[in-house]
Amino acid sequence: MNTPANHPASTPAGASASVAGFAAANLSRATGAGLDPHEYLRVTGELADLDHWGEAFMRAARAHLARAERAAGAISAGEHFRTAARWFHVATLGPGPDGALAAAEADAAMGRALDLLEPGARRIEGPNFTGWLRGPAAAPATVVVVPGLDSGKEEFHDLIDALLRRGMAVFAMDGPGQGVRAATTTVRADYHQVIGQVADALGVAEVGLVGLSLGGYYVAESAAREPRVAAAVTVSGPFRLRWDDLPHPVRDLLSRRAGGEAAARRFAGQVDLSALAPRITCPLLVVDGGQDVIPGVTDGESLARLARHGQYVRVPHGDHLLGNARPDWLPAAADWMSAALTKPAPPAPPR
CATH class of the missing domain: 3.40.50.1820 (Alpha/Beta hydrolase fold, catalytic domain)
Structure with a gap:
C-alpha cells in the first residue's frame, strides 16, 4: 500500500479538517518524492476541499513547467521539468477524476527533464x-x-x-x-x-x-x-x-x-x-x-x-x-x- 492508514474521507461537513489530515499524512511522502516542504504547505494550506487536491497540485506543476519554458539554461529548465513531474505525480494521490491526466503529465515532464539533464x-x-x-x-x-x-x-x-x-x-x-x-x-x-x-x-x-x-x-x-x-x-x-x-x-x-x-x-x-x-x-x-x-x-x-x-x-x-x-x-x-x-x-x- 502507499495510501496511509489514516487517509481521511472527504466530506462537506469536515472539508478543512479532511484536507489538513490528508496533507499531514502525506507530508513525509511528498518531501521524499522531492517536493519542497514550504511549497507543499502553501499549496495544501490554500485547499478548502480535498476533492480539489489534484487540481491544486497540477496548477503548481504547471507553474514549474512555465518556469522551465522561461529558463535561460538547459540545466535550470531540466530541473524545473523534473520538479513539475514530481508535483504531477503527487496530484494523483488525492481523490477526484484527475489521476490519469496527472500521471500522463508526470510521465511527459519527466521525459523532458531527462532529455535535458541525462540525454543518455x-x-x-x-x-x-x-x-x-x-x-x-x-x-x-x-x-x-x-x-x-x-x-x-x-x-x-x-x-x-x-x-x-x-x-x-x-x-x-x-x-x-x-x-x-x-x-x-x-x-x-x-x-x-x-x-x-x-x-x-x-x-x-x-x-x-x-x-x-x-x-x-x-x-x-x-x-x-x-x-x-x-x-x-x-x-x-x-x-x-x-x-x-x-x-x-x-x-x-x-x-x-x-x-x-x-x-x-x-x-x-x-x-x-x-x-x-x-x-x-x-x-x-x-x-x-x-x-x-x-x-x-x-x-x-x-x-x-x-x-x-x-x-x-x-x-x-x-x-x-x-x-x-x-x-x-x-x-x-x-x-x-x-x-x-x-x-x-x-x-x-x-x-
Missing part, C-alpha cells in the same frame, strides 16, 4: 511496463525500482539517485495498474511475469529489485519465482493482506486499480508470501517502519525470517515508506544492494 537515459516499454533506464552504459549491475499501489516511477528520486551515485544502472518503472499504466491496465499478483519481461527488454543476465509498499510484495514474489533476480530490497512491503480488515480508503483505491471490488478482493487474497518466502534464495533486505501500522496489512518481519538469506531492519520511528527516517535506512540499503550485486552471495544455510 533510455525509454523502455513492454507489454506490461513503461520506464526509464538511467546510469552508465557499462554499469556493473542493474537495479529495477518497483512502485506500489498508488505510486509510480516519478516518485522515488532520492532512492534512485542513491543507487546511481553508487555506479549502478537504474530502471524506474510503472507496471500494471501503476503510474502511467494505471489508465489502461490493472494490478496483478504474478508480478514475476512483468519482471521477466523487464529483464528481457534490458538484456541483462540478472537484476536487483527494490520494491516500495505494495511493490515490496511484487519484489518478494518475483524473487521467489524469477531466477534472474540476484538481490532484493523491500520497503514497507506487505507479507499478507486481509481484505476485510483493510481501511475503506485502501479498499476503494485497490478496487479502482484492480478493476472492481470483486477483482480487488481476489487480488488481496493472493497477496500472501507464506509459501513463497522460503523459496527466495537470493540476498534479501526487508525494511519496515515501527510507526507503519495499517489494519489488514502484515509487515515484513516474517518474510525476512522465512527467506534463506533474509535480513530485517526495523526503524522504530519510521512511518510508511520511512519518508520521515531516510538517513536511518536509505544510504545503508543502497550500500547493501551495491555489495549484494557485486559480491558472491553467501552459501545457503542447511535446511
